[in-house]
Amino acid sequence: MVEETRERIMEATYRALCEQGYAALTMQDIADECDCSKSLLHYHFDTKEDLLVALLAHLLERFEDRVPVDDGDPRGQLVELVELFVFGGDRDLDEHRAFNTAMLELRAQAPHNEAFRRQLAENDAHVHATVAAVVERGIETGAFREVDPERTAAHLLAAIQGARIRWITIGDDAALREVREALVSDVVDGWLVAG
Amino acid sequence: MVEETRERIMEATYRALCEQGYAALTMQDIADECDCSKSLLHYHFDTKEDLLVALLAHLLERFEDRVPVDDGDPRGQLVELVELFVFGGDRDLDEHRAFNTAMLELRAQAPHNEAFRRQLAENDAHVHATVAAVVERGIETGAFREVDPERTAAHLLAAIQGARIRWITIGDDAALREVREALVSDVVDGWLVAG
């Protein structure tokens, strides 16, 4: 029952953040979105910051759950990961946009918030390692050229992140498709597999 | 004299934004940093939003001034652009970091602010066109393979943006070097010039 309420608060906080933006977000906004009193929020989370740190953890957890496991074909899995990170997989594009907008808002707070920084670093390391592992396996199976897996993962993920930022901040969804094409056709198929 | 005061306010706003972050930034913070009263800020800028929109324009202008002009060698100029965008050129790395942190904070507001969105879109288009033009010239001179200049520019700039975000938000400066290497050695030298 408590867990259920906390979940309800998380979802309300997420929606309120998407609507108001981090800078304008108030506890009252969240309470309104949650159909409860501000006091309930403070009952479950001591401070506004605690609540938002919990939200970040919640969102990152939800995100990591969507990253698929190994399936044998390195090239196919790498392309699948790129698709997932760029377009959000089978999720609605608007939902994917809202999620990434919220994540960007939280990410932009990291330089001023140690707790945010730690959580993002942990998540980034996990995603980075996942991609690097696929590249490494591709090299082992002979499917990929002998590249530096870390560097390749950093390259792919940086490009994906950059495209998402551009999409979110200026609404350029052509950037998503362009970068997907560049990564799949040029980097993966045109350079990585062309051993 | 008016222009001088506005410039002083811009610099103070920039410093205050770097120190406090967008969400916590107050007009009093800016006034303190400027050694003036809040009222002076309101004399020159009607609202806080006006002031921050002006700051974004100011920062983008300063940034665009740093982008070098054509110099004949496409490969050299492309690498120079990558270096500039990743490491800030000849500027101090801390200064480059502060600048990009401030830009990220402002960028994260774009989804909720039309004026920010327009300015960022204009700037992005300009930078994008600059890089695409260099790629195009490289193709014309025979230095580069016959790629899609737009897509290549989007790819390069996205990766640079992504690396910067990672550097700024979780402090990973290895990401900067890794992505620089991937772009210069793999994308430019390993793929683009290898016609």
Add this chain to the structure above:
DNA sequence: CGTACTTGACTGACTAGTCAGTCAACGATG
């Protein structure tokens, strides 16, 4: 003198957080 610039004191709206108290559920006890 008047125009451009700058200030300190002020205000009303809004903010995070507190606190006493309500209410339903539940177990114990006579």
Add this chain to the structure above:
DNA sequence: CATCGTTGACTGACTAGTCAGTCAAGTACG
């Protein structure tokens, strides 16, 4: 079986403080 006490979840009213923005009054300067 009835009633009492306890507990956890939750609320509405409140407070102390902060915020952007205003305004009358002043100064410097051409």
